[in-house]
Amino acid sequence: MSYQQHSSTGSGSRTARRTFEFGRTYVVRPKGKHQATVVWLHGLGDNGSSWSQLLENLPLPNIKWICPTAPTRSVSLLGGFSCTAWFDVGEISENSPDDLEGLDASAAHIANLLSTEPTDVKVGIGGFSMGAATALYSATCAATGRYSNGNLYPIKLRAVVGLSGWLPGSRGLRNKIEGSHEAARRAASLPILVCHGTNDDVVSYNYGEQSANLLHSAGFQLITFKKYDGLGHYTVPTEMNEVHSWLKAKLNVE
Numbered sequence: 001m002s003y004q005q006h007s008s009t010g011s012g013s014r015t016a017r018r019t020f021e022f023g024r025t026y027v028v029r030p031k032g033k034h035q036a037t038v039v040w041l042h043g044l045g046d047n048g049s050s051w052s053q054l055l056e057n058l059p060l061p062n063i064k065w066i067c068p069t070a071p072t073r074s075v076s077l078l079g080g081f082s083c084t085a086w087f088d089v090g091e092i093s094e095n096s097p098d099d100l101e102g103l104d105a106s107a108a109h110i111a112n113l114l115s116t117e118p119t120d121v122k123v124g125i126g127g128f129s130m131g132a133a134t135a136l137y138s139a140t141c142a143a144t145g146r147y148s149n150g151n152l153y154p155i156k157l158r159a160v161v162g163l164s165g166w167l168p169g170s171r172g173l174r175n176k177i178e179g180s181h182e183a184a185r186r187a188a189s190l191p192i193l194v195c196h197g198t199n200d201d202v203v204s205y206n207y208g209e210q211s212a213n214l215l216h217s218a219g220f221q222l223i224t225f226k227k228y229d230g231l232g233h234y235t236v237p238t239e240m241n242e243v244h245s246w247l248k249a250k251l252n253v254e
Helices: 047-058 100-115 131-143 171-179 182-188 205-217 237-250
Strands: 001-010 014-021 026-027 034-040 062-065 072-075 081-084 122-128 158-161 192-197 223-228
Touching: 001 223, 014 081, 026 047, 034 047, 034 192, 047 158, 081 182, 081 223, 100 122, 100 223, 122 205, 122 237, 131 158, 131 171, 131 182, 131 192, 131 205, 158 237, 171 182, 205 223, 223 237
Parallel strands: 034 062, 034 122, 122 158, 158 192, 192 223
Antiparallel strands: 001 014, 026 062, 072 081
């Protein structure tokens, strides 16, 4: 599936377009009653298949999992090497510029995947590493009600999970949320689980913790932060058990 991002320059007489071609989407159907749907986002260079196999084994029979694959694109962090990536990133630090166009395109693709779910089904987003960053960015769009490009964000999220990730697009977030009663209300009511390992050599633990603190200070009151001593840039059964328990409670699934 492709997604075209439109950005006007000057008077609007010229329009630049970047087309993002998303890869294959893998779906894990619920084994029981369909009560919730969660889009789960892989990390840099991965695809939806590996996570779909892991999530299929979680004892959450009433959740449908949608595992899309990011576009293949040139990544600055890798010296321009092309691989699957939800957005471009030069360095993982709070001072690095954000690829808001890429983030908006991925967040819109995810919202589109959720837009056809039944109205009585609760929806959420989760992810690992760059997928976690995209999930957390989607949470900020859900709160403010808009993408960075000003377009309306159409989905009411009920839960967001970020493992070994970070928060992109945080500049000005607090002002955007504090400046709108509706945004503040949405932020305050959206549960977010952030997990990070202390031995992460790809996305620093301190950066993960700081991202959770930034979300909390911006008005996201239902933040749960879990620290995993000795964990590197990967997931372990203990962490996935936490995800299982948290999602079961927050989405109120049997």
